[in-house]
Amino acid sequence: MKIRKAVIPAAGYGTRMLPITKAQPKEMVPVVHKPVIQYVVEEAYYSGIKEILIITGKHKRAIEDHFDRSDLPKKDKYTEEIDKILEEVNIFFVRQREQRGLGDAVRHAEAFVDDEPFALLLGDNITIPPCTKMLMNVFEKYKSAVIAVERVPPERIPFHGVIKGVEIEKGIYKIEDMIEKPKIEEAPSDIATLGRYILTPEIFDYLKETKPGYGGEIQLTDALRDMCKDIVVYAYLYPGKRYDIGNKLEWLKANVELALIDNELGEKFKKWLKDVLMKGDTK
Secondary structure, eight states, X not given: OOOOEEEEEOOXXXXXXXXXXXXXXXXXXXXXXXXXXXXXXXXXXXXXOOEEEEEEOTTOHHHHHHTSOOOOSSOOHHHHHHHHHHHHOEEEEEEOOSOOOHHHHHHTTHHHHTTSOEEXXXXXXXXXXXXXXXXXXXXXXXXXXXXXXXXXXXGGGGXXXXXXXXXXXXXXXXXXXXXXXXXXXXXXXSEEEEEEEEEOTTHHHHHHHXXXXXXXXXXXXXXXXXXXXXXOOEEEEOOSEEEETTSHHHHHHHHHHHHHTOTTTHHHHHHHXXXXXXXXXXX
């Protein structure tokens, strides 16, 4: 039951980030020193996972190039760090040929996963501290699928999958129902999925039966909703900070907050930011 494999869907268009994403994948948008998807791969790696499948789509070749070994004549510590990771992990790629939703993208991972539980990390989300290892610990205890969740303000509810559940211990819920992007007044709670999962192979059986839902796409939430009627699925209330880099405001927040705690840039950036705020302008 050990989690050895991770799946990273990275096939979305990134329309909320246009025109930034007109000619580059949203997963390659930089956050301080590196693109967002590198944070995601590092999260899997530092959780002890060495087999990673990235699901891409059209215009995503830059992702594959980024995870090729660097042949730069001069390297810095950041390039050396990713090269070290690439020596120890196997990264595979498969293309989602048609944009049919997250559920459809996950279906492309069935052969890679085989008959093992696996981690699923959305390629445009950063969690600080890394969430995946925490989920793995919950999975080890309960031996069943577990989804990371967070409380969200009412205005964010229509952008997430929202759960209804019973808290069985502090921060751990047994899921009773899930709704993808509900209206505020129809949401069963303010507890929403955040893009980190530990799933069991049974999910593929439910995905095969899932019909297009919200937005005419095959939604992972709909498959999980059916799955939790037959199999116990848990939710873990993640205590850290999640950044959605598919959202411009969150992307800006991520750059500022992570730059402020960066060992190399933090102090200088903090001083500059204070000066800007005291002057009351951005010139």
